[in-house]
Amino acid sequence: MDAPVGRAASPRPVPPAACVPHSESKGTTVAYADGCYVGKRVKLELLSREQVRTIHESTLDVIADVGVKFHSRKALDILAEHGAIVDYESTVAKIPADVVEQALAGVPEKFVLGARNPDYDLPLDGEHMYISSDGSGLSFRDFDGTIRSSRKEDLANCAKVVQALDHVSATSAVVSAQDCPVETRVLHEFDACVRNSEKHNIVVSIKEDWEARSLIEMAAALAGGADELRRRPMFTAIICTVSPLHQERFGMDLALTVAEAGIPISFYPMPILGATGPVTIAGSAVVNNAELVSGTVLVQLAHPGAKVIHGGGPTAMYMNSGAYASNSPEAILLRSIQGHMADFYKMPAWYGAGATTAKEPGVQSTYENTIAMFMAYANGADVTFGTGLLDGSRILCLENMVVDNEILGMIKRILRGVEVSDETLAVGLIKKMGFNGNYLFDSHTRKHVRELWQAQLGETGTFEAWRAAGQKSTIDKAQDKVREILAAPAVEFPADLGREFDAIIAAAGK
Amino acid sequence: MTHAESRFIGPRPKLQILAPDEIRRIHETTLEILSEVGVVFYSKRALDVLAENGATVDYKSTVAKLPPDLVERALKTLPRTFTLGGRTPDYDLPLDGEHAYVTSDGCAVFVRDADGSVRSSTKRDVADAARVVQALPNFSATSALVSAQDCPPETRVLHEFDACMRGSAKHTIVVSIKEDWEARYLIEMARAVAGGTAELRAHPTFSVILCTVSPLHQERFGMDLGFALAEAGIPLMLYPMPILGATAPVTPAGAAVINNTEIVAAITALQLACPGAKIIHAGGPTALYMRTGAYFANVPEALLLRGVQGQMADYYGMPAGLGWGGTKAKQPDAQSAYENTLGLLLEFFSGADLLFGAGLLDSVQQMSLEELVIADETVGIVSRLLRGVEVDAEHLAVDLIKQMGFAGNYLFEAHTRKHVRELWQARLGETGTFESWRSSGAPSTVQKARRTIDEILAAEPVGFPDDLGREFDRIIASVGL
Numbered sequence: 001m002d003a004p005v006g007r008a009a010s011p012r013p014v015p016p017a018a019c020v021p022h023s024e025s026k027g028t029t030v031a032y033a034d035g036c037y038v039g040k041r042v043k044l045e046l047l048s049r050e051q052v053r054t055i056h057e058s059t060l061d062v063i064a065d066v067g068v069k070f071h072s073r074k075a076l077d078i079l080a081e082h083g084a085i086v087d088y089e090s091t092v093a094k095i096p097a098d099v100v101e102q103a104l105a106g107v108p109e110k111f112v113l114g115a116r117n118p119d120y121d122l123p124l125d126g127e128h129m130y131i132s133s134d135g136s137g138l139s140f141r142d143f144d145g146t147i148r149s150s151r152k153e154d155l156a157n158c159a160k161v162v163q164a165l166d167h168v169s170a171t172s173a174v175v176s177a178q179d180c181p182v183e184t185r186v187l188h189e190f191d192a193c194v195r196n197s198e199k200h201n202i203v204v205s206i207k208e209d210w211e212a213r214s215l216i217e218m219a220a221a222l223a224g225g226a227d228e229l230r231r232r233p234m235f236t237a238i239i240c241t242v243s244p245l246h247q248e249r250f251g252m253d254l255a256l257t258v259a260e261a262g263i264p265i266s267f268y269p270m271p272i273l274g275a276t277g278p279v280t281i282a283g284s285a286v287v288n289n290a291e292l293v294s295g296t297v298l299v300q301l302a303h304p305g306a307k308v309i310h311g312g313g314p315t316a317m318y319m320n321s322g323a324y325a326s327n328s329p330e331a332i333l334l335r336s337i338q339g340h341m342a343d344f345y346k347m348p349a350w351y352g353a354g355a356t357t358a359k360e361p362g363v364q365s366t367y368e369n370t371i372a373m374f375m376a377y378a379n380g381a382d383v384t385f386g387t388g389l390l391d392g393s394r395i396l397c398l399e400n401m402v403v404d405n406e407i408l409g410m411i412k413r414i415l416r417g418v419e420v421s422d423e424t425l426a427v428g429l430i431k432k433m434g435f436n437g438n439y440l441f442d443s444h445t446r447k448h449v450r451e452l453w454q455a456q457l458g459e460t461g462t463f464e465a466w467r468a469a470g471q472k473s474t475i476d477k478a479q480d481k482v483r484e485i486l487a488a489p490a491v492e493f494p495a496d497l498g499r500e501f502d503a504i505i506a507a508a509g510k
Numbered sequence: 511m512t513h514a515e516s517r518f519i520g521p522r523p524k525l526q527i528l529a530p531d532e533i534r535r536i537h538e539t540t541l542e543i544l545s546e547v548g549v550v551f552y553s554k555r556a557l558d559v560l561a562e563n564g565a566t567v568d569y570k571s572t573v574a575k576l577p578p579d580l581v582e583r584a585l586k587t588l589p590r591t592f593t594l595g596g597r598t599p600d601y602d603l604p605l606d607g608e609h610a611y612v613t614s615d616g617c618a619v620f621v622r623d624a625d626g627s628v629r630s631s632t633k634r635d636v637a638d639a640a641r642v643v644q645a646l647p648n649f650s651a652t653s654a655l656v657s658a659q660d661c662p663p664e665t666r667v668l669h670e671f672d673a674c675m676r677g678s679a680k681h682t683i684v685v686s687i688k689e690d691w692e693a694r695y696l697i698e699m700a701r702a703v704a705g706g707t708a709e710l711r712a713h714p715t716f717s718v719i720l721c722t723v724s725p726l727h728q729e730r731f732g733m734d735l736g737f738a739l740a741e742a743g744i745p746l747m748l749y750p751m752p753i754l755g756a757t758a759p760v761t762p763a764g765a766a767v768i769n770n771t772e773i774v775a776a777i778t779a780l781q782l783a784c785p786g787a788k789i790i791h792a793g794g795p796t797a798l799y800m801r802t803g804a805y806f807a808n809v810p811e812a813l814l815l816r817g818v819q820g821q822m823a824d825y826y827g828m829p830a831g832l833g834w835g836g837t838k839a840k841q842p843d844a845q846s847a848y849e850n851t852l853g854l855l856l857e858f859f860s861g862a863d864l865l866f867g868a869g870l871l872d873s874v875q876q877m878s879l880e881e882l883v884i885a886d887e888t889v890g891i892v893s894r895l896l897r898g899v900e901v902d903a904e905h906l907a908v909d910l911i912k913q914m915g916f917a918g919n920y921l922f923e924a925h926t927r928k929h930v931r932e933l934w935q936a937r938l939g940e941t942g943t944f945e946s947w948r949s950s951g952a953p954s955t956v957q958k959a960r961r962t963i964d965e966i967l968a969a970e971p972v973g974f975p976d977d978l979g980r981e982f983d984r985i986i987a988s989v990g991l
Contacts, residue, residue, distance in 0.1 A: 044859060046523045051901040058908050066912050092916075145952075147944075245916050276918040279926040279933070281899050283907035318941050319930055325941065329894035329934050337899060357940055359947045363955035364939045366847035367888050374855050375895065378525065391944050407848045413810035414856065418762045418818060420532040425539055426764035435550050435573075435726050437757040440798070445760045449800055452760065453810045458845045459838050460799055460806065463628075463872050466840045471626075474844035 032120045032199075035166060036128040041415040044378040046333075047340045055282065055337065056344060059289040060097040067094035068245050068294040072252035075298050082301050095297060103300040104293065109346045111307050113170070113264065114232025116222050117198035121232060122169055124309070124348035124382045129412050131373070131404065132170035133162050134354055134386035135204040135238075139395040140175065143479050145360065147395060150175035152192050154396055157486055158388060159196035161398050164485040167408040168401060170236075172202035174388050175396045184509045186211050187218065190235065191501050194222060196490045201235040202266075202385065207250055209257055212237070214508040216261045221500050230262030237263055238311065238385070241291035243271035252298060259299045259306035266311035266350045266385075267295040273316040273330055281330055285337045288314050296347075310342035313352025313385070324392050326355035327368040332375050339380030351376060353384035354404065355393045361400045361475045365390060369400075370407050377411055402478035406457040413453045457481070512600045513680070517609045517650060519896040525859040527817045533825050536763070536818070540770045541578040548575035549726045549775035553733035556779040563782050576778055584781035585774075590827045592788045594651065594745060595713025597679040597703055602713060603650055605790070605829035605863045610896055611650035612854075612889050614643050615835045615867035616685040616719075618656045620876040624960050626841065628876060631656030635877060636670050638967060639869065640677025642879055645966040646886040648893065651681040655869050656877045667692050668986045671699060671716065675982070676974045682716045683747070683866060688731055690738055693718070695985055697742045702981045711743030717831075719792065719866070722750040722772035724757035728779075736780050740787035746780065747792035747831050747866070748773045754797040754811055762811050766818045769795055777826075791823035792866065794833025805873060807836030808849040813856045820860030831864035832857045835881075840872050842880045842956050850885065854892050883959035887938035894934045938962070 047055075067084075069091050070076055076093055080086040082103075085094040110125040122130055139147050140154045159171040171193040173186065180188040186206050193201045206212050219234040220226050237258045239251045255265050269291040271277030277284030296308045314334045316325040325331055335351045342349030353372040358364035369387075376384045387404040390397050418424075429444050439445050457477060459466055466472075472480075528536070551557055552572050561567040563583075566575040594603040603611055621631050639655040654670035661669040667687050674682040687693055696716065704710040718739050720732050736746055750772040752758035758765035773791060780787045795815040796805045806812065816832045823830035834853050839846035850868070857865055868885035871878050899905075910925050920926050938958055940947050947953075953961075 042525055042527050044523050044525050046898060047901065051899075054901055054906070058906050061908060062911055066915055069916050244911070244914060244918055244920075274926050274930055274933070275921050278905075278907040278910055278920060279929045280905040280907055282901045282905040283911060285899075286906060286908065286911060316933065318936070319933065320935075321942050323941050323943065325933075325936075327891075328936075329891050333895060333899050358955075359940050359944055359952070360954065362844060363842065363847045363884055366844040367851045367884070367891075368939070370848045370851040371855065371888070371891060371895075374852065378855075378859075394944075403844050403848070407852070410810050410813075410848070410852060414814055414852070417527055418532075418766070418814050420528060420535055420763045424759075424761035424763035425535070425767060426759040426761055427539055427542065427767070429759055430543055430725070430764060430767060431547055433725060434547055437725055439725075439759060440756050445755050448760045449755055452755070452797060452800070454801075455799075455806075455809075458849070459840055460804060461802055462804075463840055463875070471840070473841065474839070478844075 033122055033128055036130055036169060036412070038129050038412055038416045039127055042378065042417045043380065046336055046379055052340050052344050055285055055289060055341065058286045059293055060100055062286060062290045063095050063100060063294055064097055065094065066245065067092040068247065068290060070247050070252050070298070071249045074256060075252035078298060078302050095294060100293060100297050103297040104345055106300050106304050107296060107308055107345065107347050108305055111264065112232055113200040113236060114223060114234050115198055115200045116194060116234060118232070120199045122200055126382060128382065129377050129415070130169035130383045131167065131408055132202050132383060132386040133158055133168065133172045133174040133401065134389040134393055135172040135174050135202065137175045137389045137394045137396050138178070141390065141395050141397045143399070149178050150396060151179040152177035152188050155189050155192035156196045158396060158398060159193045160490055161401050161482060161485050162199060163197040163491055165401060165405040167405045167412065168387060170200040170202055171197045172386060173204045176205070181509060184505050187214050187505045187508055190215055190218060191505065195493045195498065198491050202238060203235050204238045206237060206254060209253055210508065212254055212257045214504055216263065218501055218504050221497060226261070233263050235263060236266055236309065238266050238268045239295070241267060241269040241295060243269060243276035243291065244287050245290060247291070247295055255295060255299050256302050259303045262307070264307035264309055265299060266309040267292045269312045269314065271314045273334065274319065275317050277314070281334050284314055284334055288312050288334065288338065289341055308347060309350045310338060310345060310347040311350040312338055313355070323357065326352070326357065326392055327372050332372055336375050336379040339376070343380050348382045349380050350383040350385060351381055354387050354389065356390060357392050359391050361390065361397050361403065365400055366403055369404055373408060374411055377415055398482045399475055399478035402457060402481045403474060409456070410453065513596070513650065514603055514609055516647065517611055519610050519893060520608050522896045523859070523898050524861060525817060525856070527814060527860065528821055533821055536766055536770055536822065537825065539767050540774055541581060543767060543771045544576040544581060544775060545578060546575065547726065548573045549728065549772065551728050551733055551779065552730050555737060555783070556733040559783045560779055576775065581774060581778050584778040585826060587781045587785040588777065588826060588828050589786055589788055591829065592745065593713060594681040594717060595704060595715045596681050597675055597715060599713065601680045603681055607861065607863060609863065610858055610893050611863060612648065612834065612865045612885065613651035613683050613867040614639055614649065614653045614655045614882060615870040615874060616653040616655055616683065618870050618875050618877050619659065621656060622841065622871060622876045622878045630659055631877060632660040633658035633669050633673050636673040637677045639877065639879060639882070640674045641971050642882050642963055642966050644678035644680060644972050646882060648886045648889040649882070651683055652678045653683040653867055654685060657686070665986050665989050668695055668699065668989065671696055672982050672986065675703065676979070677971055679972050684716050684718045687718060687735065690734060693735055693738045695989060697744065699982055699985050702978060714744050717745040717747055717790065719747045719749045722748065722776060724750060724752035724772065725768050726771060728776060733779055736776065737783050740780055740784040743788065745788035745790055747790040748776050749833065750793045750795070752795050753805060754795065755800070756798045762815050765795055765815055769793055769815065769819065770822055790829045790831040790864070791819060791826065792831040792833065793819055794836065806838060807873065808853055813853055816853070817856045817860035820857060820862050824861045829863045830861055831866055832862045834865035835868050835870055836874050837871060838873050842871065842878050842884060846871060846881060847884065851888050854888055858892055858896055879963045880956050880959040883938060883962045884955065890934065
């Protein structure tokens with residue numbers, strides 16, 4: 001075909017002006033990802049190289065000595081072939097350290113997450129910062145606080161919001177399309193997302209091999225063929241593990257199917273401090289890492305060079321209530337360790353953020369998400385997963401994405417850091433201005449003023465102006481923004497591609 | 511446990527905003543500006559002591575140009591650590607890089623009440639705020655959050671100090687003094703608290719914020735005030751507030767040079783006059799919001815600058831007490847939450863000992879007690895983050911992992927029981943189920959914060975000795991006589 005299917009003719013995205021460093025614009029084409037570029041970011045020195053190495057060695061020890069339960073015969077065969085000690089009855093495989101290290105050496109360091117509009121492709125290279133919408137919840141919160149079961153249209157609306165927000169880079173199965181038949185639900189979720197956004201998509205809930213195959217078929221149609229899909233994968237699959245030290249029951253077979261098609265996998269351990277992992281952070285980091293590394297090894301042995309992302313969303317528990325403490329400082333530190341492990345393994349880092357336990361959008365969801373996002377990115381995350389859910393990742397709240405979008409813009413600018421150069425030190429200017437406080441009109445100021453970050457959501461005016469405009473809260477303004485987005489037409493989606501999707505879904509349902 | 515012990519974080523992980531050679535470059539550029547351009551000092555005493563020590567002084571313009579060796583000499587006598595005194599010793603605050611303290615802010619003229627109405631501030635508001643700060647475990651010092659506008663201007667600052675001391679046993683930060691005599695009376699009051707001149711010097715009950723005026727000026731009476739306070743052993747928080755794009759270059763590195771130059775100039779004069787004077791590297795750079803001409807304290811560039819200040823303070827081996835808060839939000843809501851939380855993270859991870867401060871909205875114009883309660887919660891979370899991760903055999907628990915294998919029942923293990931009390935507990939945030947939240951009235955965080963305030967203000971204030979109260983009254987009455 002001349003023009004690959006799925007390339008909707010929409011206008012080139014313009015990254016927010018304040019995000020494109022003046023010294024780094026690349027020629028004439030400006031891609032969406034340029035607005036996510038942070039270069040060599042400011043990092044938090046959470047662990048020493050020695051401590052990272054210790055966690056790695058403890059991981060090797062656990063994988064070789066205790067092993068991991070793989071649940072999949074196919075996986076066990078592959079591991080046995082490569083020297084693991086396998087027990088087919090218990091499905092435990094003990095993998096020797098040298099096998100692990102050799103497999104890890106083949107993991108690709110950088111690759112691209114593809115979007116149906118290539119302008120929205122996302123290079124995973126340690127120098128960009130992305131957030132996707134979260135997943136997967138079961139409810140939707142209306143502006144007035146009413147909660148109801150989630151539906152396919154919620155996914156469509158969320159995708160529209162993602163499309164419109166500069167700093168949200170991918171859609172996802174943010175909630176379950178509970179009004180769709182169980183057999184085709186995952187496909188409907190993908191359908192809703194890609195029809196309403198041109199950005200990359202994250203798939204969370206696949207369990208069955210045939211689900212994966214149908215999704216791959218849809219994604220190939222979107223990309224313009226199987227080869228193109230492999231080069232620029234239209235979705236990433238999150239595959240959970242089960243702590244402690246289990247892969248998910250069908251996880252490995254799924255991973256193999258998906259890896260074969262070139263779809264990136266983000267393994268997603270979720271140990272709970274004190275429940276399914278040691279209550280001490282370093283201990284649960286070892287459990288987390290063992291599950292992730294063992295899954296990665298299996299996929300690499302079967303498909304060398306398969307794209308694997310170092311992921312996960314470990315949490316803690318509030319011991320008095322038993323509720324998940326997804327953003328307790330211990331959970332955040334545990335996730336922060338992952339960033340350093342990912343760096344050590346030279347893999348892209350992707351982990352959970354935004355799982356606030358707040359029940360409504362407001363102060364609590366905001367401070368929790370701010371802390372979680374800041375720590376994730378300051379510790380090296382390429383992607384965090386994600387924005388949009390309240391109450392421990394259960395309830396979709398679209399306006400919260402607008403708030404997170406604002407925060408992430410600020411975090412990106414912060415982690416881009418401070419440039420120290422002759423131009424920025426401006427010694428000549430300081431000497432010239434002396435004691436005269438009028439930098440405003442100087443050409444140096446005019447030259448660089450556009451680099452300053454601009455608020456999109458927060459109040460920036462006077463108290464009187466705010467009162468006169470209706471005393472709106474941040475959430476009120478975020479809701480206004482969502483209304484505006486939803487009122488606008490969705491991005492174009494080619495009719496023939498739509499028909500092809502319908503056909504695949506119909507065939508899958510049988 | 512003393513209060514300070516509860517605020518101990520140990521050696522914290524740091525954010526490397528500037529690399530070591532970049533930090534040095536800021537310092538060297540500072541030396542260059544100090545010797546070639548100089549700083550306006552206003553104070554004859556400052557000019558005299560600088561001239562005596564080799565500076566090139568112009569008494570007419572009051573500009574002093576400081577040669578590098580003079581500056582380096584002065585930096586050597588800076589005390590690396592010292593203690594801020596509580597009204598009672600259990601609230602003493604060692605500034606040693608291993609504790610994380612926050613204070614309330616200062617100084618606004620309006621108060622935002624629970625129902626959202628806004629009114630002028632009074633002494634009672636200062637007292638209430640002090641009582642709230644006293645009760646919040648993660649707060650370490652009070653301040654005149656608002657101006658006691660119902661008190662006579664001549665004694666206002668003393669009344670504010672009085673309110674803080676009566677409402678709280680914690681250290682207090684004084685913001686609004688301008689006159690030498692204000693300092694003298696405050697010192698007299700603080701001496702009564704500490705129990706004598708030497709005791710005050712060892713455990714200073716209050717610190718004073720001394721602003722500079724960008725670009726490259728000291729405050730008109732700043733140096734003279736500084737000398738008087740330093741002589742009594744009162745710590746000084748040197749507080750430049752350059753505005754990127756207005757009173758400093760719009761590029762953060764250039765603004766960092768302006769900021770650093772003003773602080774180092776003040777340090778030099780103070781150390782020469784008073785070697786060993788206790789100085790805290792402070793400050794609150796902001797940026798000009800070009801569209802409206804308003805000042806923005808929490809734009810990323812300004813936050814980064816504060817982080818750089820933390821690194822410069824570290825470089826000079828001195829405590830850092832960085833400006834915090836200053837949100838442009840008009841009510842306690844998501845905007846104040848993200849602005850203040852970003853500042854909190856950036857500043858503590860850049861090495862700040864102390865953050866000044868919480869409790870004000872609308873660009874430090876309105877007091878909101880709810881903001882103090884919200885800050886207390888976020889400071890608790892970030893304090894745990896600052897304590898970092900231990901990676902030793904006990905915490906790696908590899909033997910336990912091997913023993914547990916594939917069984918997910920860590921909950922009942924001895925190892926879990928041993929360490930579970932170390933886990934952070936939410937006090938403000940919702941952590942239960944949706945149903946339990948709904949059935950308890952679906953309170954917002956702000957409503958829950960207001961309940962905490964009501965409880966605090968309904969309870970007995972912290973004990974305050976009658977004789978100290980009488981002494982305070984006497985001192986205030988003696989002003990102007």
